[in-house]
Amino acid sequence: MIKRDLVIVGGGPAGLSAAKVALDAGMSVTLIERFNQLGGQLIKQTHKFFGSQLQYAKTRGFDIARILIDDLKGYDDQLEILLDATCVGFYPDKVLTVYQYGKYMKYLGGSVIIATGASEKVLAFENNDLPGIYGAGAIQTLMNIYGIKPGKEVVMVGSGNIGLIVSYQLIQAGVKVKALVEAASTIGGYLVHASKLKRLGVGFLMNTTVKKAIGKDHLEKVVTVKLDDRWQEIPGSESEIDADVLCISVGLSPLHQLLSMAGAHMLDVSELGGLVPKKTCDYETSIDHVYACGDVTGIEEASSAMVEGRICGLMAANHLGFKHPEAQSLEDDLNNQLCVLRQGPCGEKIRCGLKKVGEIYD
Numbered sequence: 001m002i003k004r005d006l007v008i009v010g011g012g013p014a015g016l017s018a019a020k021v022a023l024d025a026g027m028s029v030t031l032i033e034r035f036n037q038l039g040g041q042l043i044k045q046t047h048k049f050f051g052s053q054l055q056y057a058k059t060r061g062f063d064i065a066r067i068l069i070d071d072l073k074g075y076d077d078q079l080e081i082l083l084d085a086t087c088v089g090f091y092p093d094k095v096l097t098v099y100q101y102g103k104y105m106k107y108l109g110g111s112v113i114i115a116t117g118a119s120e121k122v123l124a125f126e127n128n129d130l131p132g133i134y135g136a137g138a139i140q141t142l143m144n145i146y147g148i149k150p151g152k153e154v155v156m157v158g159s160g161n162i163g164l165i166v167s168y169q170l171i172q173a174g175v176k177v178k179a180l181v182e183a184a185s186t187i188g189g190y191l192v193h194a195s196k197l198k199r200l201g202v203g204f205l206m207n208t209t210v211k212k213a214i215g216k217d218h219l220e221k222v223v224t225v226k227l228d229d230r231w232q233e234i235p236g237s238e239s240e241i242d243a244d245v246l247c248i249s250v251g252l253s254p255l256h257q258l259l260s261m262a263g264a265h266m267l268d269v270s271e272l273g274g275l276v277p278k279k280t281c282d283y284e285t286s287i288d289h290v291y292a293c294g295d296v297t298g299i300e301e302a303s304s305a306m307v308e309g310r311i312c313g314l315m316a317a318n319h320l321g322f323k324h325p326e327a328q329s330l331e332d333d334l335n336n337q338l339c340v341l342r343q344g345p346c347g348e349k350i351r352c353g354l355k356k357v358g359e360i361y362d
């Protein structure tokens with residue numbers, strides 16, 4: 001059994017930010033990441049971020065990842081980073097089972113931070129397993145990490161920010177976006193992204209969903225159908241679109257499985273994307289010294305994941321008696337940053353969800 005002051009599962013913006021603060025407080029840290037690179041979702045994001053300078057606004061996602069990774073340099077005697085390493089088991093005594101290169105290892109954390117992020121939701125329709133049908137994350141990985149175009153003509157499903165941004169990136173890569181299909185009557189993402197697509201000639205099919213996919217060995221056509229105001233299909237409203245790629249971007253669900261396995265108290269909160277841990281305002285779950293931050297606690301943004309990660313690192317250190325040199329001012333500043341990020345109408349859904357899990361927003 002390998003013992004550390006802190007074990008962090010997930011090397012995205014939340015996990016990386018937590019690691020930096022915990023290291024500054026003097027903790028020994030193991031950071032476990034199942035992919036072969038650190039950065040989480042950020043490494044696929046080629047667009048410049050919105051928001052505040054404090055969370056790297058106007059910087060491209062993959063550059064933010066690089067900054068967060070560089071922040072961990074110089075801690076060689078305190079920090080162990082495991083890549084290609086998947087945490088496959090997590091138990092209430094804070095023991096973790098980690099699988100890497102054909103071997104299983106056991107870790108015991110004085111504290112554990114779960115920062116596993118989220119997984120994509122899928123859509124049920126006839127033939128939804130035809131080659132050519134992807135989640136938006138897979139398309140981003142193909143294009144933005146490996147430089148591979150997924151196809152020639154795409155139908156995008158979902159008008160949230162991810163669907164809008166990935167549509168724009170497809171167009172930049174020379175792929176034709178034939179239509180953007182959205183079941184709701186309003187666009188889910190920021191209008192600035194939607195307007196850009198409209199200016200580029202992308203048609204938005206509102207109150208519409210995918211009924212089936214057609215193709216022999218690969219996707220050839222997408223059949224869409226109109227929905228009424230109770231989201232029921234309107235018979236006779238089907239129409240066919242020729243396409244070799246269908247990109248599904250209908251939301252994310254928190255990757256809660258490790259927390260559920262350890263028996264943390266979980267709540268189903270639709271505003272946060274599904275099952276999330278109940279937590280104190282110190283980000284501690286119902287299991288002592290087990291914390292959670294980022295998308296695993298509710299689907300939000302990298303900006304808030306970074307701030308939450310820093311708070312979690314600070315709390316994990318404080319509660320084990322490690323002193324961060326700027327503990328009090330940092331805590332106040334980070335809590336203030338989160339309030340600013342979540343203010344206004346865009347933050348209403350997340351504020352409402354967080355009230356249900358124990359964080360108070362008035």
Ligand SMILES: Cc1cc2nc3c(=O)[nH]c(=O)nc-3n(C[C@H](O)[C@H](O)[C@H](O)COP(=O)(O)OP(=O)(O)OC[C@H]3O[C@@H](n4cnc5c(N)ncnc54)[C@H](O)[C@@H]3O)c2cc1C
Nearest residue numbers: 010012013014034040041087116117294295301302303305
């Ligand atoms: C197309 C797109 C555009 C976006 N644009 C913006 C934007 O402009 N601004 C913004 O603020 N946010 C944006 N976001 C959202 C942002 O990327 C996420 O909210 C953020 O990455 C969440 O951070 P996280 O650390 O919680 O999770 P992630 O970034 O998902 O990182 C989680 C990490 O945990 C690892 N992991 C999971 N399970 C295990 C396990 N069992 N063992 C080991 N490792 C594990 C994963 O491999 C992953 O690397 C965008 C997202 C997408 C998809």
